[in-house]
Amino acid sequence: MRPLSEIERNRIEKVRRLREAGSEPYPARVRRTHTTAQALAAFAASPEGKPEAAVAGRLRSIRTMGKATFAHLEDASGRLQIYLRADELGPEMLRTFADLYDLGDFIQAEGYLFATRTGEVTLHVRALAMLAKSITPLPAAxxxxxxxxxxxxxxxxxxxxxxxxxxxxxxxNPDVRDVFRARAKVVTAVRSFLDGLGFVEVETPILQPIYGGAAARPFVTHHNQLHQDLYLRISFELYLKRLLVGGLERVYEIGRDFRNEGVSFKHNPEFTQLEFYVAYADYRDVMTLTEELVSHTAQAVRGTMRVAYQGQTLDFTPPWRRVDLNQIVGEASGIDLRQHPTAEGLAGAMREHGHSPTPGATRGKLIESLLAHYVEPSLVQPTFVYDYPRDISPLAKIKPGDPQTVERFEGFVAGMELCNAFTELNDPLDQESRFDEMARMYGADDEDRNPLDEDYLNAMRYGMPPNGGFGMGLDRLTMLLTDQATIREVILFPHLRSREEPRRSASGDVTQPETLGRDE
RNA sequence: GGCCCACUAGCUCAAUUGGCAGAGCAGCUGACUCUUAAUCAGUUGGUUGUAGGUUCAAGUCCUACGUGGGUCACCA
Known part of the structure; x- marks a missing residue:
């Protein structure tokens, strides 16, 4: 417990004095007839009528002038000025306000509305009460x-x-409240769009005995009674596709994914993901759906498909630009991928271009690193990059006539990956050999290697309809639609390193600080 | 994990080549019955992130650590 500041000790004393004076500083009942916005509207409707109103909210400013005081009270709908006069409220109550009320307190005020000389609609207060005394002052503006x-x-x-x-x-900071209101609208818009197309919203396990569906390291946890290690999911994919086997043709889930990786302006260890799967569709259909989903959401949240983002204008109006991965990587890097069909050959070409490719990386991984380096930052307007190397996409279906390529696309906006989708692999025998391939490639001790999910193969053997699947980070979409440069601004409680707390020994001495819960 | 930057009053920030730690806001006391950055007078508040070191003298220089930010690496 941190020691109380002088101000806090003062305010606790005020709590005592309020009670002593017979005024409960944390009463159970509130009298409120109007929000501040409703009060302003009531006055606008009847400017001569001096409408009555009782409002409640937080004291945000106080201007005292002897026997009269102006203050502003804030609630979720806005602010209202209140006016306290000795001859109306009584000198004792005004004294109480001056002595015992502070910025940040929640109060209720009742009286009639009028316009001041400067035209501001103001509540002329006849009765006043504390609703919740603030002890710690808010960091002042x-x-x-x-x-x-x-x-x-x-x-x-x-x-x-x-x-x-x-x-x-x-x-x-009202702008911060607005960002999270917008975030809620994003989620609502996504839901209503998918619901309108007959999708069923489902919930699948977060605690999973076998993780999969993405290349990421998981968080590990443990079930005490069952003596079982469990993983926090890194994607929903393998569970949602089981549902297609079960006859649900259109499913989606909005929920939390957890990846045990670094933190950056676009990565948080837990993030909100949307995944959907549509039977009888391929990745071209999903591209079209994506354009419609995102532009619909932009329209719902911002009222336009042309959105200002960090000094640029992003235009989500369909159709989006579609570019072939090999072609755009070739153009941007100056390396013609077709001339380097092997990983070794491509790594050599990269070294000639001044890169130091990761030793042992597959050709697909090398291409992906070229994509990230040369292409991704330049894709400002919404762009689909399609047709990915097979070896980095074990859950995607082979492109007909091109066995080294899968039907996969990623959507990029503002130099950032927004979504990832493919024509889903539904051939159980091919899927099994792809899993085997991955296992050989990674080796038993590689942490990025996913464990084999036998039950998933079992489900697929019953027959899975052809389908297109899609995943998108809703945090990132919210960043784009609220003009925020970092993911932390759109997550209410983003991951932070744990604070170092001085620990007290039995004797009460502060011992050497100890770091708790650090990564790595 | 590497590199760079920052850390001074409750908040935002100053402090010359190393030389008495300051201001505004907030707080406190008082004046003031249409203010809204209220105004006016007075005033409290500091182990300069932590631990060492150099020096007659350290907010300032050196080392380590902590926290945060940025960047690179990593992230099928």
Missing amino acids: KEDEVDGKRVVYSAFDNPEARYRERYADLAL
Whole structure:
């Protein structure tokens, strides 16, 4: 427990004094007839009528002038100015307000609405009560004057502090609240789009005895009673496709994936993923669906398919540009992939171009690294890159007539991978040999090697309809649609390193700090 | 994991070649019955991230560590 500051000790004393004066600082009941927005609307509807209103919210500013005080009260709908006068409220109540009420307190105020000399609609208060006393002051906003121009600094703009105390961030920064309202709209829009097409929303296990469906390291956990190690899922794919075997033709899931990897502006260890699978469709159909889904969502959230993002305008209007992977990598890197059919040959060509390819990487991995290096950053407008190397896509179906290529595409926007999809492999015998292939390629001790999911093969042997599958990070989509540069701005409580806490020994001395829960 | 940068009052930031740690806001006391960056007068608040080192003297220089940010690597 951190020691209380002087201000906090003061405010706790005010809690005591309020109770002493017979006023409960944390009452159970609230009297509220209007939100602040409704109060403003009530006045607009009847400017001469002095409409009555009782509002509740957080005190955000106080301006005292002796026997009169102006203050602003904020609720989820906005702000309302309140006006307290000694001759109306009584000198004792005004005194109580001055002495015992602080910025950040939740209060209720009741009275009538009028317009001040400067035209601001204001509640003329006759009765006032504390709803919840704030002990710790919110990090205060600062405003300053530079060369005669008013500059408003949000005092609470330190990213670390904002993420660690998101509640304070939300309380102080309305834009942050707006981002998360928009995020909720993204999810709603995605759902309503898919529901409208007859998709069934399902939920599949997060705790999985065998993980799979993506190349990523999992988090490991343990079931005590069953003495069983379990993994937090890295994708939904293998479970959702089992459902196609079961006769559900269109399924989707929105939920959390967990990947035990590094953190960056576009990676969080847990993130929200959308996956859907459509029977009797291939990756071309899924491209069209993707364009419609994303443009629909942009329209629903932003009211337009042309969205400003980090100084650029992203145009999600279908159709999106479609480019062949081999061709665009060749053009961008100056390496003609067709002339280097082996991993060794391609690695040699890369070295000639000044790269140091990972030793032992497959040809597919090399191509992917070229894609990431040369192509991905330049794909600002929504673009589908299609036809991927077979060896990095063990769950995708071979392209007819081209055994080294699979029907897979990724969608890129603003230099970032947004989604990944393919014509799903539904041939159980081919799937089994692809798993075997992966096992040989990776070797038994490689952490990226997925364990073989026998039950998945078992399901497929019953017969799986041809289908197209799709995965998209909803955090990243939200970034694009809310103009946020990092994934942390669209996740309420992003992953942070654990704080180092000084530990107290039995004698009460502070011992050497110990690092807890660090990665690696 | 590598490299770079940052860490000073509750918040945002100053502090010359190493030479008495400061300001604004917030807080506290007082004045003020249409203010909204309220205004005016006064005032409290510091182990300069942590631990060592160099020095007559360290916020400043050196080393290690911590935390955060950036970047590279990694991430089918």
